[in-house]
Amino acid sequence: MRLLSTARSCHVASDSAKRLTIYDLARFAETSPSTVSAVLNGSWKRRRISQKLADKILTLAQSEGYSANMQARALRRERSGIIGMILPLYDNRYFSSIAQHFEAQARKRGLFAIVACTNRDPAQEREAARMMLAYRVECLVSTGATDPDTISLMCEEAGVASLNLDLPGSKAPSIISDNRDGARRLTLAILDRLDANGAAHSDGVLFIGGRGEDHNTRERIEGFIKARTERGLATRDADILPCDYAADKAQVALEAYMRHRTRLPAAMFVNSTIALEGIVRWLQQSGHQLDEVTVGCFDWDPLAAALYPHLMMARQSVEVMIEQLFAMIDDPAQAPGTLVEVAPELIGI
Amino acid sequence: MRLLSTARSCHVASDSAKRLTIYDLARFAETSPSTVSAVLNGSWKRRRISQKLADKILTLAQSEGYSANMQARALRRERSGIIGMILPLYDNRYFSSIAQHFEAQARKRGLFAIVACTNRDPAQEREAARMMLAYRVECLVSTGATDPDTISLMCEEAGVASLNLDLPGSKAPSIISDNRDGARRLTLAILDRLDANGAAHSDGVLFIGGRGEDHNTRERIEGFIKARTERGLATRDADILPCDYAADKAQVALEAYMRHRTRLPAAMFVNSTIALEGIVRWLQQSGHQLDEVTVGCFDWDPLAAALYPHLMMARQSVEVMIEQLFAMIDDPAQAPGTLVEVAPELIGI
DNA sequence: CTGAAAGCGCTTACAG
DNA sequence: CTGAAAGCGCTTACAG
Structure with missing residues (x-):
């Protein structure tokens, strides 16, 4: 060095x-x-x-x-002027957009933003939080954290405010997407399109991607089932595959799923653009066309939207979420358990 | 607040x-x-x-x-432990990947990374640099900066090391892609594919996207022309459209271009995934199929690669670039004008 | 093997 | 209208 x-x-x-x-x-x-x-x-x-x-x-x-010298000023004022965020990764447009809006809003308030990627790993999350607290961040935002409550606890001990974004926690206010209703609406849109195409519902709809343990995936699964119930459709457990986030995992999961089937499902609810990547790769490698199956993706990517206009997507409203986040930072009257849910926008319907 | x-x-x-x-x-x-x-x-x-x-x-x-308390330690040691980067935006996988690798490498060295997005705006670049210097960053990396030399000068006055990434400058060492040869190879691949498809070269190849003023776009244009010359093809000025980076700009530029033509060009060299977005939208809205035109994109996006496997892409080697960057940070023996060029990898050929 | 003291560059209550 | 002084929480050369 x-x-x-x-x-x-x-x-x-x-x-x-x-x-x-x-x-x-x-x-x-x-x-x-x-x-x-x-x-x-x-x-x-x-x-x-x-x-x-x-x-x-x-x-x-x-x-x-x-x-x-901001270090001297910070020391004397006992205020660093720094705000921190932990983030799983930058590997999709959702998280990178969060980072971008976070930084812009922070700067607007004269705060310096620090973001650390923690790879959905609780140990890395804690370590990053520890470093941020050592730099005396004035507020720490846990985005998509696997263990947000531990981070809130660490912040509390240090007398630092904390907030959760994307995934909720119980020890700090949380701002998340309305996952359940968003998933419900996306599922209804998928079913509508199947009907419009005269497709056979008997081929089923596969839910794939995400972590079964995380709040958002659970909610989305519930929204998925709810929409089907509303349409008088039962849902088999075997058609729900929360195979984690990585593209490869989705590809492998789909491959395994298809070993027991002779036909593609009529439609898929793909739980992130990352999973979508794996799904599309599997289809291609198996000699399928993309339009053999109706796809709805809970997540948004502008290039995917351009390349594949038939794709239905639930776009989470990052800008609104970050606005809400800073509204709370500006005025911290909320109880720890507060949960703000922002409706995603459906695209390509 | x-x-x-x-x-x-x-x-x-x-x-x-x-x-x-x-x-x-x-x-x-x-x-x-x-x-x-x-x-x-x-x-x-x-x-x-x-x-x-x-x-x-x-x-x-x-x-x-x-x-x-890191503020106190920094003040006393006269070393902040912070390293800064300015970045145009997070709106594509190239830049977000840069941010991610930068942060990871910084952390590996016990440094705290601060990233600010400056929207390709020289005034914002200067302002961000000023703030970073106030926080006493130990090194400042200008990524894709429109005015890197001014930032290097500011750093020099403050006795802080600076480096350029993605776009070169003359007052600090620079690490960039080998734009010219990458573009040349991508163009050759495009021409090969046209030949393989038996397409008429007379319909021409359009170069679209990027800023005519920036070093990388100029180099890529030269590589484009060079490849054509190698194949005995002349290049008309009208077929080169550096219409800036935004997707909308590319869409508008393509629309204008097509007003003077009756047929699509046989192929396009699209100078970024952002421009690609606009191109694809125009094609779609004009009732064209994507596969009516051979496309090579100087930039990479994994979802695009999955959705559209015919797309040829030049993937810039972010990981290698960031490694080279930190090699220089670790051992700063380089002269200001040093230029390291990293070859991009061709995908989908 | 350990401690007292000075100082990094600011801010702020206080005194004038 | 302005300045001297204390102090934020560390580190480090120095003395023992």
């Missing part, structure tokens, strides 16, 4: 090895560090410092390229 | 409002803060502190949930 520790030696450019402090500025402006500090952080109006002095200091800071 | 400033008041849980410091630990262990500090940060072996005392302190820190 040499470049890091010897950064200065690489750049002979600026004469001063040290960076400018308020003491330097005070010397230049012939005033005190206190005054410089007050002017620079805006508290000078309360202090009735003369406009003239303020201007002088501001100009000087500008021309000398002064940059306040 | 009330939750942030009043975080503690929300959580009556832990009795102590304040978080534990080395002073508290020193009191508990009946030793001095210096000793606690040395034990906690590992410098105690050099100091010949007794194993027994060290164990006692470590156990205590553990049981009391001590967490070192």
Whole structure:
């Protein structure tokens, strides 16, 4: 890590090895560090410092390229100005969009966003949370965490607010998609399309993808079953395959499923674009056409939408979710168990 | 932003409002803060502190949930432990993959990664760099920056190392894809496929997407022309459309292009998956089938690869690029103008 | 083998 | 209208 520790030696450019402090500025402006500090952080109006002095200091800071040391400010103020998020991965448009909106909203509030990917692994989640707390994040958001409550507990011990996104927890307010009703609506759309195509319902609808243990998958399965019940259809356990998230897992699960069947299911409820990848690969490799089966995907990807307009998708409203998240950060009146559910939008119906 | 400033008041849980410091630990262990500090940060072996005392302190820190304040450590050590990256957006798999590998590699080195999206806007790039420098990042990586040299200059003034990724700059070492040869190889693959399909080259190949001003697009255009020249084909200016990155721009550009033509081009070199989105939408909306035109995309998306296996793609080797990036961070012997070019991998040929 | 002391660069209550 | 002083929580050279 040499470049890091010897950064200065690489750049002979600026004469001063040290960076400018308020003491330097005070010397230049012939005033005190206190005054410089007050002017620079805006508290000078309360202090009735003369406009003239303020201007002088501001100009000087500008021309000398002064940059306040946030570590020092954070230490003194006991506020880091940092907000943290843990995220499973960036490997789909849902999570990367979450990161992007999170960062934008944080910046809008003058906060610095730190995000760490924890690969749906509880140990990595804890470790990342520990680091974020060491950096004194002012708030920690657990997104899609496998063990959000432990993180909330760690935050609580440190006196730091925590929130859950995407997957709910019981020890902090949660903002998630309305998974059950979204899945129900998506399933109804699938059944409608089968009807419209005159397809035989007897070939069944397969639910595939996601983790059986996680809240969202369970809810989506319930929504799936509910929609079918509404249409007078029973659902067999064998047609529900929460085979985890990875594309490969979905591909393998589908392959195993098809070994016991002679025909493709009439339709599939695919529980993420990641699983979709595996499904599509299996179809292709088995010599099937995509349009032999009606597909609804609980998740959204714009390129998939463009390439395959027949695909029905439930797009989770990331922008709204992040707005709700920051509404809670701005005004933390919510009880720990609070659950906000945001309706996903159906695409391609 | 009330939750942030009043975080503690929300959580009556832990009795102590304040978080534990080395002073508290020193009191508990009946030793001095210096000793606690040395034990906690590992410098105690050099100091010949007794194993027994060290164990006692470590156990205590553990049981009391001590967490070192990184702001204080950073201030004192004059090293923040933070590494920054600016990124255009997270809106495709290339950039989100960069963020993910960057974060993973940073963490492996005990560094904290901060990523800011700057929307290909020089003003936002500068502003983000300013904030990162205020947080005393130890190194700043400009990814796909429209104005990397200004950022390098800002870093240089602050005595901070900077590096460029994806788009090169002249004031810091750069790691980019081998755009020219990658484009050349992709173009050759396109031409081969046209030949294999017995398609008429007279319908031409359209190059579409990207910014005419940016280095990578220029290089890719040159590679495109070079491949055609190698095959004895001339290239008309009208067949080169660097219409910027957004999907909508590509769609509009293609629409305009087609107003002067009666037939689709035989093939297209699409300069990003983002542009691809717009292209595909236009085709669909104009009643065309995707397979009426041979498409090569300089960029990669796994879902696109699954949905449309005929699509040829040049996959930029993100993992290798990030490895090279950190190799330079670890050992900063490179001259500012150093340019490392990583060959992209062709997919679907 | 261990501790007292100075200092990193800020902010803020207090005194004038 | 402005400044001196204390202190945020660490680290580290120095003294013993």
